[in-house]
Amino acid sequence: MPRLAAGDRREALVEAALRVMGRDGLAAGTTRAVVAEAGMSLASFHYVFASRDELLAELVRRVVGRELATATAALDAAAIDPAAGPADCLRAAARGYLGHLEADPGAEQLMLELTLHAVREPDLRPVAREQYRAYAAAAAALLERAAARTGARWRGPLAEPARVLVTLVDGATTTWLVDRDTAATRATLDAAVDLLVARYAVVPA
Amino acid sequence: MPRLAAGDRREALVEAALRVMGRDGLAAGTTRAVVAEAGMSLASFHYVFASRDELLAELVRRVVGRELATATAALDAAAIDPAAGPADCLRAAARGYLGHLEADPGAEQLMLELTLHAVREPDLRPVAREQYRAYAAAAAALLERAAARTGARWRGPLAEPARVLVTLVDGATTTWLVDRDTAATRATLDAAVDLLVARYAVVPA
DNA sequence: AGCGTACTGGGACGCTTGACCCACTTCGCC
DNA sequence: GGCGAAGTGGGTCAAGCGTCCCAGTACGCT
Known part of the structure; x- marks a missing residue:
């Protein structure tokens, strides 16, 4: 062998x-x-x-990396239309994530379970923190890219809308996992994206 | 004894x-x-x-009831100012929840853990669904009450903004549990409330 | 050809788990 | 006073857990 x-x-x-x-x-x-x-x-x-905890820590890092790659890919694929605004881009990214969630719900649920577990375990807590820092950074990068592709820009520091985005995706995941209502979740995310853009973006005429 | x-x-x-x-x-x-x-x-x-699962199911029902009571109480306490608009009310309710979360993070984390666990266990799945139906109903009631107290009204069916609210609170809880950044979470919720009101509410002049 | 390192199979250890059981006590009620 | 139902103490059960260990195998290198 x-x-x-x-x-x-x-x-x-x-x-x-x-x-x-x-x-x-x-x-x-x-x-x-x-x-x-x-x-x-x-x-x-x-x-x-060395231990099961070590596996768990590696698991988180691995999946986070995969998630970020997925989201970025979805955004890139979405920004082809030159007439698209930042809202269109973000909506497309959100749909990409939703598709990913539907395709493999277990993986996302596992990430939530891992996060909650990591928060309880002192040894794993830094991993969770790093995970969410990565999410926030990815969200910020996403916003930035969406703006760059559409000629828009963001008002104020990116950190705030980025955090809103992370919060939204997190909540939407949990809610969807419970009721599996894709249409409602899509509507929620769409509305949220509109809201986000209306408040934080400066879209050129 | x-x-x-x-x-x-x-x-x-x-x-x-x-x-x-x-x-x-x-x-x-x-x-x-x-x-x-x-x-x-x-x-x-x-x-x-009869079993541990029965305990778990009862646990969820119990805590959900408690959470709903807390949220309603926070809203009622907030709407004293007659000049307040629906955004003020909802902001106050959000702060009430955040205070509750800070005071006993373990309880809220437990609810998340229970939800995730319930989604996996076929026997417990209905409990999770009921839990989120209750959340949605409570969010709708909250919106309705906030509108009634301030003379505003909501555009379209309440279900959509209610779902956004649930998603938001859920996500904010998870995020806060990881980084414990109360100020940032408060800012996120405040912004989200503004967004919600701007989109869904009709506030009289 | 032979040696040392890298790796693995299988068993073992000590412990915890949910569930169960039965002899025993307590108490309201006749 | 005594009976039956309600409730309990404590032990037991089989299963499964993370971790560890050691005898053995396979391979690259000299």
């Missing part, structure tokens, strides 16, 4: 954990369940990770 | 569970931890509750 390099096995375990926990929840992602999903033995797990 | 009626012991166990889980998280609320907090034996637990 072919040997895997240590880094690859780390990767494989993270991927396996993502599948198991996305499917059945954070609590279901025991070390045993994870290694079973990855087709490895327990020893391999503790050879690569 | 004085006997407690069955209903009282149910109540006492719920209260104990709330303390334990609010302090250390949903996962820490094992049956043993709960009965220890309540000063009872395991047998008493299973005499009153």
